[in-house]
Amino acid sequence: xxxxxxLALALAALTAFPGFASACxxxxxxxxxxxxxxxxxxxxxxxxxxxxxxxxxxxLRRRIRKRDRTD
Amino acid sequence: MESATLTxxxxxxxxxxxxxxxxxxxxxxxxxxxxxxxxxxxxxxxxIFMSERIGELWPPPGQPxxxxxxxxxxxxxxxxxxxxxxxxxxxxxxQPRRALLPLGMALALGMFFVGFQGVEWxxxxxxxxxxxxxxxxxxxxxxxxxxxLHAVAALICLAWAWSRLWRGTLGKAHFxxxxxxxxxxxxxxxxxxxxxxx
Numbered sequence: 720x721x722x723x724x725x726l727a728l729a730l731a732a733l734t735a736f737p738g739f740a741s742a743c744x745x746x747x748x749x750x751x752x753x754x755x756x757x758x759x760x761x762x763x764x765x766x767x768x769x770x771x772x773x774x775x776x777x778x779l780r781r782r783i784r785k786r787d788r789t790d
Numbered sequence: 791m792e793s794a795t796l797t798x799x800x801x802x803x804x805x806x807x808x809x810x811x812x813x814x815x816x817x818x819x820x821x822x823x824x825x826x827x828x829x830x831x832x833x834x835x836x837x838i839f840m841s842e843r844i845g846e847l848w849p850p851p852g853q854p855x856x857x858x859x860x861x862x863x864x865x866x867x868x869x870x871x872x873x874x875x876x877x878x879x880x881x882x883x884x885q886p887r888r889a890l891l892p893l894g895m896a897l898a899l900g901m902f903f904v905g906f907q908g909v910e911w912x913x914x915x916x917x918x919x920x921x922x923x924x925x926x927x928x929x930x931x932x933x934x935x936x937x938x939l940h941a942v943a944a945l946i947c948l949a950w951a952w953s954r955l956w957r958g959t960l961g962k963a964h965f966x967x968x969x970x971x972x973x974x975x976x977x978x979x980x981x982x983x984x985x986x987x988x
Contacts, residue, residue: 759837760834775823
């Protein structure tokens with residue numbers, strides 16, 4: 720019960736900081752082109768490392784399985 | 791007695807297995823991955839900067855236009871070097887010494903690319919585009935300069951590979967590592983070219 724109260728209090732405290740959220744250029748920039756540029760680059764910079772790590776991981780797994788089959 | 795014990799131990803050990811992927815190839819892939827992120831960051835910064843300048847006069851007054859057509863020829867030379875290197879790898883599989891010519895050609899085309907860029911930079915500096923002249927110049931020299939540094943490093947690796955191939959000591963794994971590095975330099979360039987030179 721005490722934990723639940725602390726969680727509710729923390730969530731309520733978050734509503735006291737809307738000013739920080741307004742600083743997000745992707746949400747509040749007046750220029751549509753700029754908002755789109757922020758959105759696209761954020762997506763690319765998030766997806767690129769994840770894609771590379773999973774791609775290399777899958778490739779390594781395939782190579783190891785291939786080697787195990789030939790051994 | 792001790793040596794006999796060692797021999798027994800050796801006999802009981804399982805035979806060493808070939809690694810699924812050689813260490814130098816893994817190392818090069820990790821290095822190239824970090825460099826891809828470096829260029830992704832630089833290009834993202836440029837994309838955002840350009841999106842803020844839509845509708846403004848570009849390039850800024852007093853700054854030269856980047857030579858798009860001339861650099862397109864240079865881009866073609868770099869792409870050709872990548873294709874030639876791919877043929878070199880196929881030739882290496884048949885007979886390692888057959889890769890000498892394509893590897894040498896890839897090296898020559900790469901040197902042409904870097905040399906051409908050097909000439910282009912001299913011209914642009916003469917026209918007043920420097921690192922401090924504007925954000926335009928700062929972005930140009932930072933992004934294209936970072937790529938040129940990688941191109942020079944990859945050319946040194948290609949030259950090293952060629953010399954080892956000439957002496958008959960270039961292993962497949964080392965060829966692959968150098969090839970991965972060079973492909974990175976080749977494939978990241980069109981993105982930079984269409985982003986920065988447009």
